[in-house]
Amino acid sequence: MTADTPFEAEVIATFGRRVRVRDDAGGEHDARPRGRKLVIACGDRVRCERDPRHEEVHATAVLPRRTALWRSNLRGGAELVVANITHLVAVIAPRPEPDLFMIDRYFAAAASSGIAAVLVANKADLGHDAAMLETLAAFEAIGASTIACAAAVESGGRVGELHALLKAATAVLVGQSGVGKSSIVNALVPGADIATAELVRQTDEGRHTTTAARLYDLAGGGRLIDSPGVRDFSPAIDHLEPGTLGYADIAWLAPRCRFLDCRHMQEPDCAIVAAARTGELAPRRYESYRRMRRLHEQLSDARGPGKRPRAGR
16 A cells, blocks of 8 residues: 555544544554544444645545434534444443433434343442442343443453453443443553553544544454543434334333324323323433433424534535
C-alpha cells in the first residue's frame, strides 16, 4: 500500500470531530471526517485517504453498518451513539439506585436494532438484596442475559462470567455514572485507563478531553466499547419498532389486541391493558411502556408537522 492509496479502517475512538482508526494491517491513525455532514461513531468501518499536503488522514465515507445504536436529541432528531455492535451491556449497582426505566429504553433501542441485551449487576461485594435479584429475574423474563459481578480491584475484579459472554461479541458498555463501568473496563482490559490517557496525549486534545467512546480488544477474543456515564437516554424514535417500541413483553401480548394499530394506551379490548390489570404483564413494565409512548409522541411533536429527523450516515 503506497502512501496515497485509499484504505479501509475501523473507528476505535471518537473525540470531538476527530477519530482514531485502525487499518486492516493493525496500524492506527488519527483522522478527521471529510465534511460536516459525515457522521462517524466508534465501531464504524470507514474509507480513508491520506492528505500528504497537511500530513493527516481523512475519513471520506462510512461503509454499510450491520447495526447501530441511536438516541434522540431534544428536537426529536437521531444521533448516532455506536455502530456495528452485537451486544448492549447495561450496568447497574446497589448504589446509585438503578434507573430501570432508562435500562428499559436502552433495551428497547437494542431490540429494535437486532442487538442482544445484557444486564450486569455490579458491586456484588456490597450485597445484592431481594429487590436486585427480582430485577435480574424480571429482565431475564423478557429475554436479557443477566450477570452479577464485583469488578473493583479490592473485590478481586471478578468479571469472569462477563468476559466469557463477550468472547465472540462486539459490545457497548452503558449505564449511569457511579455504577462501576470504569472498574469493569479495567478488570476486562488491564491498562485501559493508561491507553486512554495515551490517546489524549497523542492527539494533543488537552488534559480535559473526554473520549466519547473507545473500543478495546479483550484477551481471548471479543471487543468492548466503553461510553461515558449518562443521566438519561432516549431512543431515536424513527429507529424504534413502531408498534411496540421495542418492548419484548408488549410484542408477545399485542397479537391479542382487537386492533392491529393499537397503541396499548386507552384503546378498547387492548390485551396489554388487560394483562397489566391481571398481573400477567408487570405493572412497572407497563408504566415504562406508557412513558416511552408519551415520550415518542413528545419527540414527534418537537420536530414539527411533516418533519423527519435527518440521521447521519
